[in-house]
Amino acid sequence: MQLPLLALLCLPLTGALRAVPRTIQLVARDNSHSKRGVSGPVSEPLLNQFRGTDLQWYGNVSFGTPPQTFGVVFDTGSFTAEVTGIQCQDACRAQRKFNYTASSTFVNLNKTDRLVFDTGGGVEPSDIETLDVLSVKDSFSILGISAKDFEFYLITNQSSGFSPDPYDGIVGMGYQPTAGIFPAMRNAGLPAVFALYLTPHTIGNAELTLGGYDMSKTHGVAPVYAPILPPLNETNFWTLAAQDIIVNGARIAKNLFAELPLVFDSGTSNIAMPKNLTDAMYAHISPDIQPFGDKGAYGIPCAKLTGITTPLNITFTFASTSGAPFALSVPAQELSVGPLREDPSMCQTLINAQEGDSGIVGASLLKYYYSIWDVDQARLGFVKNVY
Ligand SMILES: *[C@@H]1O[C@H](CO)[C@@H](O)[C@H](O)[C@H]1NC(C)=O
Ligand SMILES: *[C@@H]1O[C@H](CO)[C@@H](O)[C@H](O)[C@H]1NC(C)=O
Ligand SMILES: *[C@@H]1O[C@H](CO)[C@@H](O)[C@H](O)[C@H]1NC(C)=O
Ligand SMILES: *[C@@H]1O[C@H](CO)[C@@H](O)[C@H](O)[C@H]1NC(C)=O
Ligand SMILES: *[C@@H]1O[C@H](CO)[C@@H](O)[C@H](O)[C@H]1NC(C)=O
Ligand SMILES: *[C@@H]1O[C@H](CO)[C@@H](O)[C@H](O)[C@H]1NC(C)=O
Ligand SMILES: *[C@@H]1O[C@H](CO)[C@@H](O)[C@H](O)[C@H]1NC(C)=O
Numbered sequence: 436m437q438l439p440l441l442a443l444l445c446l447p448l449t450g451a452l453r454a455v456p457r458t459i460q461l462v463a464r465d466n467s468h469s470k471r472g473v474s475g476p477v478s479e480p481l482l483n484q485f486r487g488t489d490l491q492w493y494g495n496v497s498f499g500t501p502p503q504t505f506g507v508v509f510d511t512g513s514f515t516a517e518v519t520g521i522q523c524q525d526a527c528r529a530q531r532k533f534n535y536t537a538s539s540t541f542v543n544l545n546k547t548d549r550l551v552f553d554t555g556g557g558v559e560p561s562d563i564e565t566l567d568v569l570s571v572k573d574s575f576s577i578l579g580i581s582a583k584d585f586e587f588y589l590i591t592n593q594s595s596g597f598s599p600d601p602y603d604g605i606v607g608m609g610y611q612p613t614a615g616i617f618p619a620m621r622n623a624g625l626p627a628v629f630a631l632y633l634t635p636h637t638i639g640n641a642e643l644t645l646g647g648y649d650m651s652k653t654h655g656v657a658p659v660y661a662p663i664l665p666p667l668n669e670t671n672f673w674t675l676a677a678q679d680i681i682v683n684g685a686r687i688a689k690n691l692f693a694e695l696p697l698v699f700d701s702g703t704s705n706i707a708m709p710k711n712l713t714d715a716m717y718a719h720i721s722p723d724i725q726p727f728g729d730k731g732a733y734g735i736p737c738a739k740l741t742g743i744t745t746p747l748n749i750t751f752t753f754a755s756t757s758g759a760p761f762a763l764s765v766p767a768q769e770l771s772v773g774p775l776r777e778d779p780s781m782c783q784t785l786i787n788a789q790e791g792d793s794g795i796v797g798a799s800l801l802k803y804y805y806s807i808w809d810v811d812q813a814r815l816g817f818v819k820n821v822y
Pocket of ligand 6 (some may be wrong): 679684748749750761764
């Protein structure tokens, strides 16, 4: 998730008329490699524990004329597009780089900036990560949906947490009624709706669908939708009001919050909650789960994971657009994120404490639901995945 909200961009866009949803294949990032950007040896038994805990997905888009292709994370927690430029050298060794001199339609807007990300890397909350960027515009294209003069950022340097990433940039899919890639979708004759199928690595076939959703992923079940929280006329996170949080049968949130705003963020790995709620949730899971370090992480001795007798069930409840309640659950296998870097005998648990009065749910929940992000109707829809 990107920390500060960036200004709304207004983009002139063009595109051919097409009216069917289109689908792009996504590749799951295998979590056996460090999500935090720490390279180094990882012992094999712990790798097995990591495997299957895939928490970040990316797919191809292109920029420039002729098009240059890049793998990007489709991040519902940010609002702008960033791709590595040839200006970034050592810090971007692992990334493909946009060569602006090779694009006939490139325009340098000559404005530099530093973007700050809370990488939500899944393991202990990392130090804040940064991208140094240059504002530019050029053509942008995904699945034949294209925008001329699309404003984005070229990454000219990045902090070390981003360096080992297997992808080259980020495309912000935060809620924006008239910006981001959504005007291009409308120009292409599609509704501003997209869907994410974020499967574990072992399942594969993860996908992003633009312009609607892929019926083959909902196996005949009608999605349940909930309205996102206002303001709806401007850039906003995809936020639903949670009515309660139920942990192993105990209702947790009602005592602490009247209604908890929960941000749905495909760019965050796990779950972040206000500190009092985090403590209350863990109290119903295991007394062996304790704060680790001073950045909001929690851990449990890895040896004690098997001793937890109650299967973990974290359930968030919401009111749907029709008013009927519905629930989204995180299952037991998400409890441990894997060993902590500073002490590999300790395993990090999935909820991090954060400041403020709202929570974030990321990949550890989104993996279990086919999610439909409807900008036009300001709502989020879900169908439980069946693997
Ligand atoms: C992205 O494009 C590259 C070539 O530019 C290709 O090798 C790769 O398989 C593509 N990835 C996906 C997920 O389609
Ligand atoms: C960028 O493209 C130009 C023109 O095609 C080429 O001469 C140059 O070598 C490329 N630079 C890099 C770093 O790839
Ligand atoms: C950016 O700066 C270059 C060189 O200083 C200049 O030639 C160009 O016109 C500027 N572009 C814009 C869009 O301001
Ligand atoms: C890139 O950023 C790092 C800090 O993250 C800094 O140490 C380095 O000097 C920067 N490199 C350039 C070329 O600005
Ligand atoms: C959105 O609506 C709110 C309340 O009606 C108003 O205060 C705000 O200025 C509007 N924002 C934009 C970008 O129009
Ligand atoms: C998880 O808890 C919720 C709410 O108590 C319940 O509806 C659901 O059936 C539980 N799921 C499992 C797998 O036990
Ligand atoms: C829980 O923490 C939030 C701030 O994160 C605060 O607004 C709220 O009042 C707290 N609730 C209680 C019951 O202390």
